[in-house]
Amino acid sequence: MKNLFILTGPVHTGKTTRLMHWAATQKNIDGIFQPVIDDKRFIYHIASRTLRQLETNETRDVTMIGKFKFSNQTFGWAKKNLTDCINKELEWLVIDEVGPLELEGRGLEPAITKIFIERENFHGKLLCVVRDKILDNFVGRYNLINQYELFFP
Secondary structure, eight states, X not given: OOOEEEEEEOTTSSHHHHHHHHHTTOSSEEEXXXXXXXXXXXXXXXXXXXXXXXXXXXXXXXXXXTTEEEEHXXXXXXXXXXXXXXXXXXXXXXXXXXXXXXXXXXXXXXXXXXXXXXXXXXXXXXXXXXXXXXXXXXXXXXXXXXXXXXXXX
């Protein structure tokens, strides 16, 4: 039985919103969401119900991609929360989202790779959000061919 699920779709089509509504009905769930609030991206840690701003106007200690600047401090906090989940007895571990930064080895990396490496020891289900345009690159980068099911909340 596969324990990896992927929610995919185009950018700005409500993937995170649908997932957050679904997650509110679940028990024993942890991980992160990346909602956009007032045109800024945030990271929300599910277990602690903590929200931190990811997208920033700062110029120091940031990761840039295109016109966007993201706080490395917030990424560090999110990576720690995600890697801590590996040792928990969870029903679901949510990673919203694995995007272009992660495919370049930045953003939430190396936490994503660590989770995939240790996935065999994780007894819950892993749910990743991935844009449809990069799904094939995601599957190839993490060597996940025939190892996942699509998820429809």
